[in-house]
Amino acid sequence: MSYILQILPSLLSGAQMTLSIFFWTIIVAIPLGILVGLGQTSRFKPLTWLLNFYVWLMRGTPLLLQLIFVFYGLPLLGIVFPRYDAALIAFILNYAAYFAEIFRGGLQAIPVGQYESAKVLRLSYGQTLRKIIIPQVVKIVLPSIGNEVINLIKDSSLVYVIGLGDLLRAGNVATARDVTLVPLVLVAVMYLLLTAVCTGVLRLLERHYSNWR
Amino acid sequence: MLEIKNLTKTYDGKLILDHVNLTIKDDEILTIVGPSGAGKSTLLRCISGLEKIDGGTFLLNGEPFDPAETKQSEAVIGVVFQDFQLFPNFTVLQNVTLAPTTVLHVSAADANREARDLLDRLNLNGKEDLYPYELSGGQKQRVAIVRALAMHPQILCYDEPTSALDPDLRQEVAKIILGLKQDGMTQIVVTHDMDFASAVADKMLRVEPV
Numbered sequence: 220m221s222y223i224l225q226i227l228p229s230l231l232s233g234a235q236m237t238l239s240i241f242f243w244t245i246i247v248a249i250p251l252g253i254l255v256g257l258g259q260t261s262r263f264k265p266l267t268w269l270l271n272f273y274v275w276l277m278r279g280t281p282l283l284l285q286l287i288f289v290f291y292g293l294p295l296l297g298i299v300f301p302r303y304d305a306a307l308i309a310f311i312l313n314y315a316a317y318f319a320e321i322f323r324g325g326l327q328a329i330p331v332g333q334y335e336s337a338k339v340l341r342l343s344y345g346q347t348l349r350k351i352i353i354p355q356v357v358k359i360v361l362p363s364i365g366n367e368v369i370n371l372i373k374d375s376s377l378v379y380v381i382g383l384g385d386l387l388r389a390g391n392v393a394t395a396r397d398v399t400l401v402p403l404v405l406v407a408v409m410y411l412l413l414t415a416v417c418t419g420v421l422r423l424l425e426r427h428y429s430n431w432r
Numbered sequence: 433m434l435e436i437k438n439l440t441k442t443y444d445g446k447l448i449l450d451h452v453n454l455t456i457k458d459d460e461i462l463t464i465v466g467p468s469g470a471g472k473s474t475l476l477r478c479i480s481g482l483e484k485i486d487g488g489t490f491l492l493n494g495e496p497f498d499p500a501e502t503k504q505s506e507a508v509i510g511v512v513f514q515d516f517q518l519f520p521n522f523t524v525l526q527n528v529t530l531a532p533t534t535v536l537h538v539s540a541a542d543a544n545r546e547a548r549d550l551l552d553r554l555n556l557n558g559k560e561d562l563y564p565y566e567l568s569g570g571q572k573q574r575v576a577i578v579r580a581l582a583m584h585p586q587i588l589c590y591d592e593p594t595s596a597l598d599p600d601l602r603q604e605v606a607k608i609i610l611g612l613k614q615d616g617m618t619q620i621v622v623t624h625d626m627d628f629a630s631a632v633a634d635k636m637l638r639v640e641p642v
Contacts (some may be wrong), residue, residue: 336517338510339480340531342581350530354521431521432565 226393226402233389234409240364240375240385241413243366251311252318253353259323277316284375285309288313290381299408306378308321321363325356358428369414386410433457434479434587434618439488441471441478450642451488456587456620456635461613463621463629466639472535472622475639476589479620480511507615510580514592518564518579524551525560526598528579536583543582550578554608570601577608581617588612589620594628606631 258270277285290305300308329352337347377386390406393399441449448471452531456462464472479490481499481543492508499509499637518527532538536595538546551557554574564572573593580588590609594602602625609619609632623629629636 280457330517332513332515332517333519335482336511336513336519338482340579341535342531346534350534351519351521358521431563 222397222399222401226389226397226405229389229393230303230386230405230409232403233384233386234413236378236384237372237375237386238415240306240310240378243307244314244371244375248305248311248314249318249364251315254258255315255319255327256322257348259319260326272321274316277313278320282309282313282374283380285307285313286377286381302381302383305381306383308369310375314367317367318364321367322356323362324363324404326352328359329355354428361421361425361428365374365418368421372413372417373410433493435491436479437489437491438558439478439490440486441474441483442486443474448635448642449478449639452639454637456618457617459613459616460634461609461621461632462635462637463633464637464639465623465626465629467641468624470639470641472624472639473591475513476591476620476622479587480509480589482511499619499621508586510585510588512573512576512580512588512590512593514595516564516576516596518572518575520564523561523563524556524575527564527575531579533584547578547582550581551575554578569597570604573597573605574598574608577612579585581612587618587620589622591622592624593621594623594625602628 255270255273258266259274261267286306286309289300289309290302293300294303326393333351333355334347337351340351376385378385379388379391386406386409390402436452436454439449439452440447447454452475454462464475466472474483478485479499481501484487484500490499497508519530522530525544525547528550528571529538529543531542532543532546548557548560551560554577556571556574559567559571559575564575567575573596578590592607593609597605609621612619621629621632
């Protein structure tokens with residue numbers, strides 16, 4: 220028990236890094252994903268080509284490679300980011316691509332008639348999206364978004380490769396130093412707690428959207 | 433009064449409507465009939481501004497007007513779609529008040545009051561707080577009618593109003609349409625149902641495939 224208390228501070232500070240990567244990625248990548256998803260469904264072909272290429276690139280290469288590329292690769296071109304910023308850039312660009320594909324699917328599931336009935340009621344395109352389309356899309360995509368959100372918590376452990384100290388790294392360091400499994404078990408428990416909280420929040424959101432079909 | 437002169441519409445180079453002329457007077461019910469593929473629905477979509485026309489003019493009360501480009505505030509044409517297209521994320525009352533409050537900037541209280549009046553008139557009292565999935569087909573259609581009426585259109589259009597309903601509800605729809613005529617609503621009804629068309633029509637336009 221005293222050993223647990225002894226390593227807890229370093230684990231918690233690692234968890235702080237995990238959470239900060241997690242929250243910033245969610246906060247930026249979801250709106251970005253909505254915009255990219257909208258762009259992918261636009262009738263302006265060059266835009267859809269460009270966005271499809273972006274999604275293909277981000278989903279077609281390992282996130283680990285993208286992290287390494289942004290932090291170790293770009294400096295060779297004279298573009299240098301601090302570790303934390305590099306991690307956020309890679310995570311946001313990567314996750315926005317996954318979110319975009321999910322939102323694209325959701326947007327395409329909405330019947331054209333919904334846009335048309337909004338149009339004859341003289342709602343602007345912006346009002347139509349905000350009041351009618353997005354709420355329906357959100358309801359459709361929530362389970363898939365939930366999957367990505369939970370993946371993100373665990374993927375955030377990849378930041379170790381560019382030398383950031385996250386939860387997993389803190390546990391790993393303690394295990395290597397003290398030759399015991401306890402830190403790794405604790406790390407697993409903390410990941411489980413985080414994903415449990417996320418699952419709970421997602422369930423609440425799904426329930427919020429369950430009073431209409 | 434709405435006059436349409438020499439309306440022409442092509443789809444992917446295929447001629448759908450060829451110099452269609454029609455006039456609809458105030459308080460009149462015009463039915464547009466004809467076989468499938470004759471362009472009935474396309475004509476209605478042109479009138480309601482959902483399709484850009486390739487030629488022809490619209491005159492509303494003698495003034496030229498473009499249904500596809502009318503300003504937000506000018507709700508000239510209301511449409512009741514074949515499959516109603518209610519907004520599933522809103523209750524019946526919200527479906528009706530959404531456009532008046534967001535487009536016409538009517539206060540929520542006024543919009544609610546008018547919506548309740550209209551809902552009552554179409555026998556939808558008690559349904560205000562239900563969501564569309566909880567309604568029957570006939571109820572959905574009446575909500576769609578109320579939603580269109582709440583924008584005070586000068587002309588109300590129906591696309592195949594009987595096709596998504598049980599046959600015995602046809603009388604009901606005819607009664608509603610004739611009731612609205614009494615209130616001075618100008619209406620255009622696209623249908624392939626000849627009995628229904630002759631039951632409500634003041635004037636019938638036959639569209640044949642080009």
